[in-house]
Amino acid sequence: MAKGYNRPRPGKEGGGMMGQIQQMQQQMAQAQEELSQETVEVSVGGGVLTITMTGDQVCQSVVIKPELLEDADIDLLQDLITSGVNIALDKSRELASEKMSPFTNMLGGLGLGM
Numbered sequence: 001m002a003k004g005y006n007r008p009r010p011g012k013e014g015g016g017m018m019g020q021i022q023q024m025q026q027q028m029a030q031a032q033e034e035l036s037q038e039t040v041e042v043s044v045g046g047g048v049l050t051i052t053m054t055g056d057q058v059c060q061s062v063v064i065k066p067e068l069l070e071d072a073d074i075d076l077l078q079d080l081i082t083s084g085v086n087i088a089l090d091k092s093r094e095l096a097s098e099k100m101s102p103f104t105n106m107l108g109g110l111g112l113g114m
Helices: 016-037 066-070 074-109
Strands: 039-044 049-054 059-064
Touching (some): 016 049, 016 074, 049 074, 066 074
Antiparallel strands (some): 039 049, 049 059
16 A cells, blocks of 8 residues: 555545544633533522632632521631532533533543543
């Protein structure tokens, strides 16, 4: 077989392997954009603290119900915030993993070890 026999020709639609890689990059960028728009919400302490986080791990809001502050227990408040943020991060990472798994599976199949 001649050297370069199966090489895709410039300008050819799809472009073989490079075209597939470029398409996958576009799809990954779209999935990452969608993750930045999707949110997860976590409530802790019986609903007195609610945290909303995006799929790309940006905390959008922390809502504290006034009744939590009536007791003014700073240790409890700190524990609830820490717990809520950690749970929200875990849920956000799960969402990102689900959204990006088709790409990591493809890259792993190509021997890129993702």
